[in-house]
Amino acid sequence: MKDSYQTRLEKSKKAMEEAEYILLGGGAGLSAAAGITYSGKRFTDHFSEFIAKYRFKDLYTSSFYPFETEEEKWAYWAKHISLNRYEIDATKLYMDLFQLVKEKNYFVISTNVESQFEKGGFPSDKVFEIQGNYSYLQCEKGCHNKLYYNESLVKEMIDKTVECKIPSNLVPKCPICGGEMDVNLRKNQYFVQDEKWYESDELYKNFLQDSEGKQVVYMELGVGFNTPGIIRYPFERMTYHNERATLIRFNKDHPEGFKETQDKTIAFTEDIQGVITALMR
Known part of the structure; x- marks a missing residue:
């Protein structure tokens, strides 16, 4: 320097x-x-309901929040994924x-x-x-190594979110083991x-x-x-x-x-x- x-x-x-x-x-x-950016105006403009309900500070720390239900978890993640992957062009x-x-x-x-x-x-x-990609879901426990493109599901989740929850019928399930799904991001030993x-x-x-x-x-x-x-x-x-x-x-x-x-x-x-x-x- x-x-x-x-x-x-x-x-x-x-x-x-x-x-x-x-x-x-x-x-x-x-x-x-x-x-x-994961904080500031971009965050507060798009996540006002979640900030009011969960007191989120930014998009990074909120991604580690232990949601009580899958309906709440996916309401948040659908917005997170959409904002950072699908709503922004090159x-x-x-x-x-x-x-x-x-x-x-x-x-x-x-x-x-x-x-x-x-x-x-x-x-x-x-x-x-x-480290993965927002575009894909995986089995939460990594029971198999296939990924699932999520754009249409994410859009439907957002369209049907009410009070920071998605309908139970939209909660994704693993097609192999029947368990929960997760975003394909490296955060634990189950990353696919x-x-x-x-x-x-x-x-x-x-x-x-x-x-x-x-x-x-x-x-x-x-x-x-x-x-x-x-x-x-x-x-x-x-x-x-x-x-x-x-x-x-x-x-x-x-x-x-x-x-x-x-x-x-x-x-x-x-x-x-x-x-x-x-x-x-």
């Missing part, structure tokens, strides 16, 4: 131009920068990221679950959503990794293997410390072990990294959209 903003921009442009491979790692800060930031790297040999690993990379233009075989998940995992591993020792840029985009072992620490480690690697970190709160990789790291605390726009010029 000792370099000026302009110097960091120029270094980043040069690194990306010379890169043989670019690996993007997307975290919650990226979607927040794109406007998909955002400018994600579309710009695609334009920035589309001519390069790239891959994306993301802990985000709202499909913005694919909406922004990234092909599905170039994106690994390792379906066939597509394993295919994406293999594509990611192949990309890492192919790029090992090559001229690589690791773009770490809004990755915090909720799950640093998925993107942040591996990117640091791969940068350390590859003398030809550059780590470009976008993080307004935690730009600092390992001291061993400081000379190969370009950090931005500035607005991600602004930096990406500048890199595209």
Whole structure:
């Protein structure tokens, strides 16, 4: 961070131009920068009834609330899923990221679950959503590894929600064991990794293997410390072990990294959209 903003921009442009491979790692800060925020006006405008009833503070902590009934749980989750997955189109930031790297040999690993990379233009075989996706339901106990697309069900749940509850006949049940269903998000040991998940995992591993020792840029985009072992620490480690690697970190709160990789790291605390726009010029 000792370099000026302009110097960091120029270094980043040069690194990306010379890169043989670019690996993007997307975290919650990226979607927040794109406007998909979990608190503030966006939250209060859409969840006023739930805030009044349950005293919710934001969309993150409310997702851990222990609802007493499945009817209440799914009234909440239907709105949560719809707002973040179905009601929002591709955002400018994600579309710009695609334009920035589309001519390069790239891959994306993301802990985000709202499909913005694919909406922004990234092909599905170039994106690994390792933590799940709002679009799918799974057996709550993971009794089998099939996922179920939920868009029409979510819409019906919202249309028929009354006083923060859905009708009992809309509560989803596992077609195999008859038990409860859950959103396909990694939050416990029952998270379902379906066939597509394993295919994406293999594509990611192949990309890492192919790029090992090559001229690589690791773009770490809004990755915090909720799950640093998925993107942040591996990117640091791969940068350390590859003398030809550059780590470009976008993080307004935690730009600092390992001291061993400081000379190969370009950090931005500035607005991600602004930096990406500048890199595209």
